[in-house]
Amino acid sequence: MPSTSVPGTAPLLVLKGLRRLHVGPVDLDVAAGECVSIMGASGAGKSVLLRAVADLDPHEGDAWLGGAACSAMPAPLWRRRVTYVAAESGWWADTVAAHFAPGVDLTALLPRVGLAPDLAGAPVARCSTGERQRLALLRALQPDNRVLLLDEPTSGLDEEARALVEQLLRQRLAEGAGLLLVTHDAAQAQRLAHRRYTLADGALQAEASRPTADALALEAGPR
């Protein structure tokens, strides 16, 4: 089903005819500062779709970022700009710090998602699942990142850590990033997403577009 982003704004990310395995063809636009959520049964193909958007697997169709086609861009550049954050990410070095660029101030960054600053020097192998999940999100926040493809970003987290991650995502939206959010948490989709979809039978089915819970709280004003 074709879908358009916020009226009057040029889309940041455009997907046309994207097809991989049993998923698609998918047409979808995401505007700058917009969060689009995708729910769906286990095995529906949500991760398959996000990985195709990140150009991590062979697929049909194409994607555009600010008018530039994925097919015309070197894959590493596309993936820095349109970045897949897996539920369980891969790690290539021993320590946490070795996965970040030398200039990144990890002592300031880690507490933003509830992680202790001294985790920077820890071996990744010693980090818990929830710690690795948050580290993978921080790792994706490179200067040239424009779109985050989030695969169940808070599935392993307690309430406090979940709230911190959602706060970080709201800030990325305020900075003009686009978010494609795969989640099993309907309340999270309601809180964050400007448009919500369900993936079923390989196709995105739109739910009624409503203001996010955040927007409604803003309209209601201070309590």
Ligand SMILES: Nc1ncnc2c1ncn2[C@@H]1O[C@H](COP(=O)(O)OP(=O)(O)OP(=O)(O)O)[C@@H](O)[C@H]1O
């Ligand atoms: N490379 C592949 N080759 C063949 N089948 C695959 C491949 N990758 C995934 N699949 C299959 O595609 C289906 C969808 O997988 P996917 O991981 O996208 O599901 P999902 O909707 O993200 O599920 P969950 O909510 O459980 O994470 C699964 O049946 C999976 O086995």
